[in-house]
Amino acid sequence: MASLSRALRVAAARPRQSPTGGLGPCNLSSASGPTAEKSVPYQRTLKEGQGTSVVAQGPSRPLPSTANVVVVGGGSLGCQTLYHLAKLGMSGAVLLERERLTSGTTWHTAGLLWQLRPSDVEVELLAHTRRVVSRELEEETGLHTGWIQNGGLFIASNRQRLDEYKRLMSLGKAYGVESHVLSPAETKTVYPLMNVDDLYGTLYVPHDGTMDPAGTCSTLARAATARGAQVIENCPVTGIRVWTDDFGVRRVAGVETQHGSIQTPCVVNCAGVWASAVGRMAGVKVPLVAMHHAYVVTERIEGIQNMPNVRDHDASVYLRLQGDALSVGGYEANPIFWEEVSDKFAFGLFDLDWEVFTQHIEGAINRVPVLEKTGIKSTVCGPESFTPDHKPLMGEAPELRGFFLGCGFNSAGMMLGGGCGQELAHWIIHGRPEKDMHGYDIRRFHHSLTDHPRWIRERSHESYARNYAVAFPHDEPLAGRNMRRDPLHEELLGQGCVFQERHGWERPGWFHPQGPAPVLEYDYYGAYGSRAHENYAYRRLLADEYTFDFPPHHDTIKKECLACRGAAAVFDMSYFGKFYLVGLDARKAADWLFSADVSRPPGSTVYTCMLNHRGGTESDLTVSRLAPSHQASPLAPAFEGDGYYLAVGGAVAQHNWSHITTVLQDQKFQCQLIDSSEDLGMVSIQGPASRAILQEVLDADLSNEAFPFSTHKLLRAAGHLVRAIRLSFVGELGWELHIPKASCVPVYRAVMAAGAKHGLVNAGYRAIDSLSTEKGYRHWHADLRPDDSPLEAGLAFTCKLKSPVPFLGREALEQQRAAGLRRRLVCFTVEDKVPMFGLEAIWRNGQVVGHVRRADFGFAIDKTIAYGYIHDPSGGPVSRDFVKSGDYALERMGVTYGARAHLKSPFDPDNKRVKGTY
Numbered sequence: 073m074a075s076l077s078r079a080l081r082v083a084a085a086r087p088r089q090s091p092t093g094g095l096g097p098c099n100l101s102s103a104s105g106p107t108a109e110k111s112v113p114y115q116r117t118l119k120e121g122q123g124t125s126v127v128a129q130g131p132s133r134p135l136p137s138t139a140n141v142v143v144v145g146g147g148s149l150g151c152q153t154l155y156h157l158a159k160l161g162m163s164g165a166v167l168l169e170r171e172r173l174t175s176g177t178t179w180h181t182a183g184l185l186w187q188l189r190p191s192d193v194e195v196e197l198l199a200h201t202r203r204v205v206s207r208e209l210e211e212e213t214g215l216h217t218g219w220i221q222n223g224g225l226f227i228a229s230n231r232q233r234l235d236e237y238k239r240l241m242s243l244g245k246a247y248g249v250e251s252h253v254l255s256p257a258e259t260k261t262v263y264p265l266m267n268v269d270d271l272y273g274t275l276y277v278p279h280d281g282t283m284d285p286a287g288t289c290s291t292l293a294r295a296a297t298a299r300g301a302q303v304i305e306n307c308p309v310t311g312i313r314v315w316t317d318d319f320g321v322r323r324v325a326g327v328e329t330q331h332g333s334i335q336t337p338c339v340v341n342c343a344g345v346w347a348s349a350v351g352r353m354a355g356v357k358v359p360l361v362a363m364h365h366a367y368v369v370t371e372r373i374e375g376i377q378n379m380p381n382v383r384d385h386d387a388s389v390y391l392r393l394q395g396d397a398l399s400v401g402g403y404e405a406n407p408i409f410w411e412e413v414s415d416k417f418a419f420g421l422f423d424l425d426w427e428v429f430t431q432h433i434e435g436a437i438n439r440v441p442v443l444e445k446t447g448i449k450s451t452v453c454g455p456e457s458f459t460p461d462h463k464p465l466m467g468e469a470p471e472l473r474g475f476f477l478g479c480g481f482n483s484a485g486m487m488l489g490g491g492c493g494q495e496l497a498h499w500i501i502h503g504r505p506e507k508d509m510h511g512y513d514i515r516r517f518h519h520s521l522t523d524h525p526r527w528i529r530e531r532s533h534e535s536y537a538r539n540y541a542v543a544f545p546h547d548e549p550l551a552g553r554n555m556r557r558d559p560l561h562e563e564l565l566g567q568g569c570v571f572q573e574r575h576g577w578e579r580p581g582w583f584h585p586q587g588p589a590p591v592l593e594y595d596y597y598g599a600y601g602s603r604a605h606e607n608y609a610y611r612r613l614l615a616d617e618y619t620f621d622f623p624p625h626h627d628t629i630k631k632e633c634l635a636c637r638g639a640a641a642v643f644d645m646s647y648f649g650k651f652y653l654v655g656l657d658a659r660k661a662a663d664w665l666f667s668a669d670v671s672r673p674p675g676s677t678v679y680t681c682m683l684n685h686r687g688g689t690e691s692d693l694t695v696s697r698l699a700p701s702h703q704a705s706p707l708a709p710a711f712e713g714d715g716y717y718l719a720v721g722g723a724v725a726q727h728n729w730s731h732i733t734t735v736l737q738d739q740k741f742q743c744q745l746i747d748s749s750e751d752l753g754m755v756s757i758q759g760p761a762s763r764a765i766l767q768e769v770l771d772a773d774l775s776n777e778a779f780p781f782s783t784h785k786l787l788r789a790a791g792h793l794v795r796a797i798r799l800s801f802v803g804e805l806g807w808e809l810h811i812p813k814a815s816c817v818p819v820y821r822a823v824m825a826a827g828a829k830h831g832l833v834n835a836g837y838r839a840i841d842s843l844s845t846e847k848g849y850r851h852w853h854a855d856l857r858p859d860d861s862p863l864e865a866g867l868a869f870t871c872k873l874k875s876p877v878p879f880l881g882r883e884a885l886e887q888q889r890a891a892g893l894r895r896r897l898v899c900f901t902v903e904d905k906v907p908m909f910g911l912e913a914i915w916r917n918g919q920v921v922g923h924v925r926r927a928d929f930g931f932a933i934d935k936t937i938a939y940g941y942i943h944d945p946s947g948g949p950v951s952r953d954f955v956k957s958g959d960y961a962l963e964r965m966g967v968t969y970g971a972r973a974h975l976k977s978p979f980d981p982d983n984k985r986v987k988g989t990y
């Protein structure tokens with residue numbers, strides 16, 4: 073019998089395939105399907121024989137000619153989506169599976185379900201899956217899904233890791249997820265076979281557990297069909313029919329199979345690693361890669377029964393209880409890509425490559441030493457899909473109306489399946505999910521990236537290899553960088569700019585006084601025989617900040633912030649999305665799209681939200697009304713009718729673009745949305761000295777009378793035509809200059825030259841984050857999301873509720889206002905000098921009433937500042953008096969700190985500074 077230690081020795085003795093400076097040799101990729109050869113030291117695999125396909129038998133039941141929705145793929149996601157569609161009352165839902173249910177990746181899953189992750193939405197999604205498999209399906213069908221609640225243990229071998237777990241524990245309190253931080257000795261009592269000598273501690277979550285793929289999917293299918301849905305096996309989808317409507321919008325018309333077609337307006341792509349192929353049938357880009365992913369199953373281990381599952385992040389391995397044995401798996405630094413995904417692969421497995429897998433064995437044996445003498449019963453190495461940020465791909469594809477994605481599950485498709493299936497069903501039925509799904513929404517990626525092979529491959533590799541790395545607040549990817557660089561990139565790099573990656577753009581993070589730290593080509597961390605960069609300054613700067621304490625660059629960011637508050641700072645915000653909305657119906661469209669009244673005279677600029685029909689906030693942005701123009705330039709297109717210039721956050725430009733185009737299509741507005749993001753740069757000069765500086769550069773009077781707050785003008789800056797907008801993201805007197813690409817460098821240089829004597833400095837987004845937190849400006853997708861209304865977020869002033877003009881989301885806001893707010897965004901300041909980053913629990917009068925969404929340090933007020941939505945545990949409305957009357961504390965890593973609640977910004981609450989009053 074092969075044992076884990078023998079596997080280790082055999083793999084070590086094998087000749088290496090290629091020299092490497094890094095993490096071990098392996099084939100970069102594999103084009104193979106399942107093989108029959110056993111060249112590895114184990115007895116047998118779970119591989120099922122080839123030639124067992126049932127596709128030739130034809131569909132398991134006749135195809136209907138029409139359906140309201142067709143789900144493609146019968147794995148975890150397809151079954152969960154179908155079940156939730158049926159449960160939400162959708163009739164005419166059909167699932168088409170090429171082979172038999174679960175035959176893709178799902179049948180061989182490890183099925184682990186952990187309830188705690190460093191994201192509030194993910195905690196909610198996981199809780200839903202757990203509810204469905206542990207309770208609801210059984211209540212509905214009388215069948216047991218195979219759910220086993222054996223608990224979960226996260227292992228910390230260093231302080232930062234334990235800090236991360238303590239953060240999870242605090243978040244768990246906001247959601248009622250029981251968890252305990254255990255000492256090594258306490259861990260030994262829970263898991264006697266564990267080596268705890270090298271532990272800092274563990275996080276024990278008693279209600280974690282293990283899902284059974286076959287039991288879960290068959291019960292889901294049973295429950296869905298009982299509610300009227302149809303499951304048809306042995307029926308591969310071979311084509312997607314598309315039609316183009318009178319507006320030129322591409323829409324789904326139906327699916328094709330060898331056994332006939334189904335007319336349908338809606339298709340859901342739940343085809344796992346085959347999702348890219350199904351996407352191609354419809355002209356939809358699906359940015360995922362297929363990789364081998366594996367675990368081994370041991371022989372019986374005496375005393376292992378009923379032990380919790382274990383995740384040893386630092387060793388990159390997990391140990392899952394399997395009856396009286398363990399499954400051992402993990403995330404390698406050099407995973408194998410499956411290049412040519414075969415459509416003949418059903419209930420298949422690959423032979424395990426021990427040279428790749430060996431890296432897990434040492435860690436597993438170290439954690440549970442009895443493994444050294446334990447035999448391996450079988451190996452399980454199957455295909456799984458991985459995405460550029462290790463998050464699923466969901467939502468309606470921007471290229472095709474009615475085509476939804478539910479794929480790319482990065483080895484978490486069992487545990488996320490229930491939550492995501494429910495959200496997808498909502499999305500399909502109501503046009504949007506119930507929760508904030510932006511982190512999974514395909515629109516989080518810019519369209520220029522979703523078919524870029526280098527970006528997809530590099531980023532997917534890095535996110536796979538670093539899946540178990542601690543999620544530090546200021547980390548950045550090293551893969552897939554330098555995809556989009558703005559006109560000031562080289563100029564700023566030379567001045568020590570440390571860049572952050574957002575939406576493919578390199579945007580300034582902060583400025584390093586010791587000089588340039590360029591982002592180099594991706595080195596795969598030395599895997600696959602590539603040479604890892606040595607003395608990589610950028611990587612070193614990131615690593616310096618791998619802490620949950622104040623980061624070492626805290627003082628540098630402080631200088632940038634205080635320079636902005638005391639003199640002036642220049643921010644390169646060129647990565648912003650810059651769109652023109654113009655045409656005959658532009659005014660009607662603007663009235664409907666924007667919560668604020670933006671149809672003021674040309675020259676005005678308005679901060680506004682865009683809402684969904686439930687009153688949730690899809691975006692916040694500024695909208696500048698344009699004067700009619702007959703000559704096109706980057707600063708104004710030629711248009712008839714009305715025109716608006718929209719400036720949206722650069723990290724969410726695609727989301728904004730897709731939201732607006734969808735609304736224009738649905739309402740049939742006759743107008744054009746033009747993307748000028750790449751044609752224009754943008755610098756923002758902010759601070760008390762900004763007027764004096766810009767007065768030397770711009771050819772106009774910048775006094776309050778001549779150029780009031782919230783207005784814009786076309787001007788010359790150092791001789792170049794620019795659009796100047798008087799606005800602030802940081803709570804200071806300031807102007808944004810929107811500049812045609814070719815003029816960016818000379819205008820920037822002129823500003824810097826004029827600012828030298830006034831103390832003008834370069835500053836980046838780390839400073840913007842701190843300054844805007846201090847001022848109380850919202851940050852979309854942090855303290856303002858699609859599941860938050862502007863009323864709850866304290867942005868009622870952006871809603872034209874006093875006017876009779878209808879707008880998207882208005883009815884929901886009116887109902888919410890009439891019923892009274894059940895939650896409210898509150899600002900907290902903390903006297904103790906402790907850093908916070910979000911996810912901390914909020915206590916009010918001894919009860920948890922919410923968690924922190926966003927936190928930062930405010931340097932001018934010299935305090936940590938945190939924002940979170942609070943509710944009344946008794947279910948009542950959250951009035952201003954409720955907020956004011958509480959005693960608050962914020963729990964960070966298990967320790968509570970007294971906090972003061974504010975209903976107005978703690979910095980310059982009367983907004984004097986933006987008006988130029990110092």
Ligand SMILES: Cc1cc2nc3c(=O)[nH]c(=O)nc-3n(C[C@H](O)[C@H](O)[C@H](O)COP(=O)(O)OP(=O)(O)OC[C@H]3O[C@@H](n4cnc5c(N)ncnc54)[C@H](O)[C@@H]3O)c2cc1C
Pocket residue numbers: 144145146147148149150168169170171172173174175176177178179180181182183184185307308309310342343344345346350365366367401452453454455456478479480481482483484485486487488
């Ligand atoms: C080794 C390993 C361990 C894992 N461990 C865990 C874990 O512990 N916890 C966890 O949550 N997740 C785990 N996962 C991940 C999880 O199993 C997957 O994310 C999940 O099963 C994916 O489900 P899916 O429905 O997206 O894809 P699949 O299960 O692959 O389903 C896609 C289906 O689409 C069908 N299909 C493809 N093309 C067509 C077509 N043209 N027409 C009709 N049908 C088509 C396929 O036949 C297939 O059945 C693991 C994965 C692996 C490989």
